[in-house]
Amino acid sequence: MNVVNLGLLDYEKALSIQEKLNKKRIENAIEDTLLIVEHPPVLTLGRKGEYSNILINKDFLKKNGIDIYEINRGGDVTYHGPGQIVGYPIIDLQNYGKDLKKYVEMVEEVFISLLKSRFNINAHREEKKYTGVWVDDEKITAIGIAVRKWVSMHGFAFNVNTNLDHFRWINPCGITDKGVTSLKKLTGGEQDYHDITELVINTFCNVFQSERKDLKVSELEELLNGNE
Secondary structure, three states: OEEEEEEEOOHHHHHHHHHHHHHHHHOOOOOOEEEEEEOOOEEEEOOOOOHHHEOOOHHHHHHOOOOEEEOOOOOOEEEEOOOEEEEEEEOEHHHHOOOHHHHHHHHHHHHHHHHHHHHOOOOEOOOOOOOOEEEOOEEEEEEEEEEEOOEEEEEEEEEOOOOHHHHHHEOHHHOOOOEEOOHHHHHOOOOOHHHHHHHHHHHHHHHOOOOOEEOOHHHHHHHHHOOO
16 A cells, blocks of 8 residues: 655645546556545535535635535535545555445544544444444544545545534535534544554554555655656
8 A cells, every 4th residue: 555645735736646546546557545635724525515515605715715626526515624634545446345335434444443442432433324433423534435447536534633613614514413523622632643644544554454655745746657
């Protein structure tokens, strides 16, 4: 599993990288890759998204430099922002049984497992209705994916030190009867973002039974620009 930490990066640039990686993975020109990124405040709207779930006006968004991106993942509106670990797995699901439900459950298991093992927090999935990972009735990890020719893109957003007030801008994932939480809120203190990022990466590779191979951004660029 190639792992690339993109750091703090504009959503549009990260999306472009995802799309290029997705194409190359379909062509079998690269290995499975996990992108890790932190975004400035941004809203994304999935295929089934409704603008009515964005609760603040366009003037506020424009004044604060907050863009809305309509994208091809499943789900409704999602917030990304500082203090949130976002992961974009570009994975060939033909190696995982060509099973979308199983894939989502594996991503959910990453966070259920790490929350229990590191923090003794009992998280769970909502089997019947919602994707993502929940602690009681509050979501801590949102999941939204797209798959093309069995290669995934988009992924997860794990609230670590995220400003939860920003979720008041939206009905997260179109859900109005449940809340949102973060690791900071659950533990009562700011978390070491780098430490938790490493924990997420290692747990992800463990769940997906993959050997971790870290790539620098410059090495990623070489992969993206190769054979063109």
